[in-house]
Amino acid sequence: MKHAVSYTLIKEDPRSEARRGVLHTPHGDVQTPVFMPVGTQATVKAMKPEDVASLGSEGAHILLSNTYHLYLRPGHELIKKAGGLHKFMNWNGAILTDSGGFQVFSLGHLRKIEEGGVFFRSYIDGSGHHFSPEISIDVQNALGSDIIMAFDECAPYPADRRYVKDSLELTTRWLARCKEHHKDVERQSLFGIMQGGVYKDLRAQSAEEIVELDLPGYAIGGLSVGEPKELMYEVMEDCVPRLPKDKPRYLMGVGSPDCLFEGVERGIDLFDCVLPTREARHGRALTSHGKINIKNAAYEDDLGPLDPECDCYVCRNYSRAYLRHLFKSEEMLSSMLLSEHNLHFLVRTMEKIRKSIEEDRFLEYKKEFFDKYGKF
Numbered sequence: 001m002k003h004a005v006s007y008t009l010i011k012e013d014p015r016s017e018a019r020r021g022v023l024h025t026p027h028g029d030v031q032t033p034v035f036m037p038v039g040t041q042a043t044v045k046a047m048k049p050e051d052v053a054s055l056g057s058e059g060a061h062i063l064l065s066n067t068y069h070l071y072l073r074p075g076h077e078l079i080k081k082a083g084g085l086h087k088f089m090n091w092n093g094a095i096l097t098d099s100g101g102f103q104v105f106s107l108g109h110l111r112k113i114e115e116g117g118v119f120f121r122s123y124i125d126g127s128g129h130h131f132s133p134e135i136s137i138d139v140q141n142a143l144g145s146d147i148i149m150a151f152d153e154c155a156p157y158p159a160d161r162r163y164v165k166d167s168l169e170l171t172t173r174w175l176a177r178c179k180e181h182h183k184d185v186e187r188q189s190l191f192g193i194m195q196g197g198v199y200k201d202l203r204a205q206s207a208e209e210i211v212e213l214d215l216p217g218y219a220i221g222g223l224s225v226g227e228p229k230e231l232m233y234e235v236m237e238d239c240v241p242r243l244p245k246d247k248p249r250y251l252m253g254v255g256s257p258d259c260l261f262e263g264v265e266r267g268i269d270l271f272d273c274v275l276p277t278r279e280a281r282h283g284r285a286l287t288s289h290g291k292i293n294i295k296n297a298a299y300e301d302d303l304g305p306l307d308p309e310c311d312c313y314v315c316r317n318y319s320r321a322y323l324r325h326l327f328k329s330e331e332m333l334s335s336m337l338l339s340e341h342n343l344h345f346l347v348r349t350m351e352k353i354r355k356s357i358e359e360d361r362f363l364e365y366k367k368e369f370f371d372k373y374g375k376f
Contacts, residue, residue, distance in 0.1 A: 003216040005147055005189035007032075007248045007269070013362045017240065017267035020357040023062070023248055025094040025146040026187065027086065030062045031354060032248065033264045035255055035346045036096060036272040040066040042079075042089040045277045046335040047343070049091045055340075056347035057311075061093040062146075064272045067139050068100035072122050072129075076142040084144030096272070097145040099136045099178075101152045101193075102221075102253070113153065115170070133177040137190075145188060149219065150178040152193045157226040164197040165205075171195045172209040179213055189216040191250060198227055200238045207242035218243045219250035220268075224259070233262050240267040257286065257349065257373060261366045264353055276346055280338035283327045286345045290374045294338065299324045312344035 004026050011020040023030040037044045037052055037060055044052050044063060053059050065085060070076060082088040085095055104111055104118050111120035117132030133151040140148035152171040155164045175192050182190045192210040196202035210218060220239050223232045236251065243249050248269045254260075255273020263271060276286065283295045287307035292299075294306075302320040314323075314337045326334035349369070356365035 002186055003189050004185060004187050005216050007246065009246065011358055013357050014360055015363055016265045018264045018357050018362045019267060020354055021269060027092065027094045027146055028061055030094055032269040033350060033353060034062060034270055035260060035350045036270060037063045037343055038272055038274045039063045041069050042085060046339040049089060051340060053093060055344050056351050058351055060347050062096060064096045064098065066103065067097045067136060068103035070143060071100065071139050072124055076139045080142040086144065095145040096147040097140050097143055097149065099149040099151040100131055102154045104131055105154050133174040134181045137178050137181045141184065148188050148190050150175045150190060150192050152195060152221060154222050155195060155197050157197065159197055161199055164199055165202055168195040168202055168206045175210055175213060191215060191217040191219050193219045193221040194239060195222045197222055198231055198235050200235065203235065203239050204242060211244060217248040217250065219252050221252045224254045236263065237266050255346065276342035277339045280342050281335045285338055286342050289372050294320065294324050295327050306341055310345060312341050314341040
């Protein structure tokens with residue numbers, strides 16, 4: 001059976017689990033490891049699609065959109081009528097849509113979980129809705145994304161072991177239903193999600209159960225949900241070897257520079273996170289020498305670039321003083337420019353990571369990066 005998405009492993013780092021590959025999708029190849037900008041509502045906040053496509057020196061070729069949000073507004077049927085998510089948002093690259101599971105489960109008292117699915121209330125107007133594995137697949141089929149994610153339950157941290165075990169077993173049963181319901185495998189590829197919290201034996205159980213379904217790719221879910229980073233790294237290190245070597249591995253919801261390097265070192269291929277645009281809206285910029293807060297008085301008359309080592313459009317054309325002025329004046333251009341810089345910074349960093357793997361110097365590059373960047 002031919003799948004819409006496949007993976008080619010090109011190079012492995014001799015001194016770590018880092019690896020260089022290519023993700024082949026119906027909307028072009030994606031070089032991995034890669035950071036995916038997040039376009040929750042069919043837009044990367046404060047960015048035009050063509051600007052997202054030109055990030056870094058090679059461009060961003062894949063982004064993530066949110067099934068839950070698009071289901072509620074404007075509705076998947078409208079997007080289908082428009083020709084699918086790619087046409088609706090004028091994006092020519094690949095798209096991964098999450099299943100809506102994480103958003104539904106983050107609603108807390110506004111939802112009720114059953115074997116059939118989840119009943120929840122809209123955060124927009126309080127209206128009642130029901131999501132099941134089948135409905136999630138139907139919505140993602142209508143959206144037409146290249147990679148669709150299985151509907152899962154993301155257990156919180158901390159969580160009782162019994163709860164986590166029941167949760168991952170429900171996720172496995174839901175995954176089987178997702179696979180059964182998803183028919184057009186040559187147009188869209190379904191990825192499974194490993195759960196199990198911070199319990200390594202439960203992670204092993206989850207991995208064994210989902211890998212048995214022989215899907216085109218797999219994600220590690222349920223991390224970066226409040227646990228200490230060192231614990232996340234420890235669990236991740238145990239998770240990755242349990243996933244097939246010839247399939248892409250996706251760490252969900254993680255994207256700070258330290259997590260990108262630690263994830264790549266452990267064999268992760270895909271990452272996503274709202275961090276770069278969220279930080280931008282709060283006036284914070286990622287630079288070669290660490291994160292800076294542009295609203296600080298120290299930048300009031302600083303006519304230098306945001307990051308002297310950055311070659312992005314923002315750093316080539318605007319000063320820290322101007323960016324501070326925009327932020328203090330609450331001008332929307334502040335979010336636009338800082339978002340473009342932050343995304344460029346992460347996309348460019350991933351390009352350099354890929355090159356370092358090709359040259360057998362990933363660990364050296366990691367040290368060089370953090371010697372300048374410091375702690376996140």
